[in-house]
Amino acid sequence: MRASRLMSILLLLQTRGRMTAGELADRLEVSVRTIYRDVESLHAAGIPLYGDAGPRGGYRLLDGYRTKLTGLTTEEAESLPLAGLPGPAAELGLGAVVTAAQLKLMAALPVELRDRAGRIRERFHLDAPGWYRDREPVTHLPAVAEAVWNERPVRVRYRRWRAPQEVERRLEPYGLVVKAGSWYLVARCDEQVRTYRVSQILDLHPLPGRFARPAGFDLAAHWQAYLVEFEARLRRGEAVLRLSPGGLERLPGLMTPGVAAAARESAEPEADGWTRVRVPIESVEHATGEFLRLGADAEVISPPELRERLLAVAERMVGLYRAG
Known part of the structure; x- marks a missing residue:
């Protein structure tokens, strides 16, 4: 964990230039005292990092220094499609992974492209949920996501709108969709591909074995067809x-x-x-x-x-x- 934080300090200073201990502490969600200790460790490791005192002071890297530690881990590479969705990424437990991947990508860009990417981040922000509503509790979302990723069947107790309201289902999870701040599971049940609202899952138990995901299943195309059919049926x-x-x-x-x-x-x-x-x-x-x-x-x-x-x-x- 500490090694990851030291690397994050290097990448932040490489992409943003001078930053104060307070700014680094806020960005990494640690205390200022922790940042002081981390800077001492970087000094001891021979990193050309120095600090300026005064109101315009802060830490910065020696001009021209660039760390080569910018390779993405497997987990970070997998999280890249969620880079523009910080809220859903955090709900999936991938908030820190997405942040690390973004830092590495920014650090690898030439200065002029990094500046343009920074301008986009400063000027555009995506807020997916609709107005006048709180986020739904999605207690079982991490377990659902794990089942989707590893192609593991699950047994769920699910609350639906029609009677009987509580039912048990064996599901083969194909994918997750977030729409207007709500999570939906697309899964196979009883030889049909159906949609389930994750917040309505009351209990979830992983089952042994794996299922065969259909070759060529396109989650985005399936969801669009489902929306058209849903409104026509409704x-x-x-x-x-x-x-x-x-x-x-x-x-x-x-x-x-x-x-x-x-x-x-x-x-x-x-x-x-x-x-x-x-x-x-x-x-x-x-x-x-x-x-x-x-x-x-x-x-x-x-x-x-x-x-x-x-x-x-x-x-x-x-x-x-x-x-x-």
Whole structure:
């Protein structure tokens, strides 16, 4: 662990130039006293490292010195696809590995390319989870990831939305997907490839032996096909509604891409400036909540039961406000 930290100090100074003991301590999550001891060890090893006193002081390497210890370990090379996803990498237990890999890559770049890479990091940041939500607890994520990586079957106790809510399944894990901050497991179960939300796994037990992962299985392609099929299966009904210009503009931000695309393709402008559209719906109950978000910018024409349900909700709301 200490050898890794000494190397990290060298790589940080090589890529960033002068850094204070406090900055190094914050970056490596150790005390300033630990940094002082590490610097003494580097001096003793003959590393041309020196410090400047004063407000503009700090440690730096002798001009022209470059460490050759920049080779990636197997674990660091495997973690590179997660380099832009610090949150998910940390949840997988790979946060420190990804950081080390990034440092080594930066140190290996010529100065001009290193500067450009640094500008990108300073100006762009990816925050995957959606607004107004906490990260889901993913207690079993490391065990799931290990099973995916080593092609080991597992037995899980899983909570699903329909009855019976708790079920036991034997799974052959093919891959993990993180979408909007939530982790999903793509696994084979009962001769079918299915999707499971990792936060809904209640218990997990590794099973002996290994399974044969299908040759050529493309996780990204499978996930895209699953999303298309999921929305088509979920939304089997249809609603006709009129949208004001404001409602038409707000629709893509409030509904799923499939609903927004259907509205766009079926749009029929009307004389009063409103637009008639046809959109898929999951159910009358679900559509009621979705269309209420549009407020008075939407009028449902059909199905009649959806129109009546919205009217009943609106009347109850009026009654509440008038009573107050």
